[in-house]
Amino acid sequence: MARLCYGDMIKDGKFVINEKETQNIRGIFRNYLEGNSLIKSAELMGIKKNNSSVKRILTNKKYMGNENYPKIIDKESFDMAGQMIKDRAVAMGRVWKKREKEIEVPTEFLYEKGEVLPIDPFERARYQYSRIKVIDDE
Template structure:
């Protein structure tokens, strides 16, 4: 199954809600929807954590409830928080304020090697490489 999500624990083989943690989760979602940053929302809810941890928490569908986990959040709150995150991500993308590296255009090499590589009668690998490099330079 993996790690138990924050807000739950396993009791007698079933997931149960930890009420204090569930209240923090609800408050984190509400704070984020209200305009706080991921990290500030968690800090204000009394559970400081890294923004990446809060982001993963916002994405966890188990908080909506499923066959194993009881629901902590309603669908509207979950959807609003994720829509807010997407909106903020889109704004940052348009402003060019993301840490993602731009996609580089595919490099096209104009180097053509000779059809037959000449016999290498050099004594050392360095001399062989030097000779082949010399052939490439003269090709330009």
């Protein structure tokens, strides 16, 4: 038997659902939507998983069903869980906003040739970079 992801497997060339794991998936969604943490949602189902593993379950679109995979979770529950994950990340400061300000990068440089370069490659690089001067157009 080959495993595709939690809740399913391929047996004798056919797609097979593991009913116990399917019930666990539904339970994880239910527990999370009731306000439990990611890990606690799995623990309440008797499953020991880390945050990222539980999050992967809660964000796996395949569980809503497709042409090859039966529906385990309804779209409303899936969307609510996804929104809760986003809301909690924002509340905990785990979402960074993209900076909108453009960074100005100088495009013209002047390299002042130095004398004898240091032997140590790190010192040589530090010395050579110290010789670069930005040409200021202003």
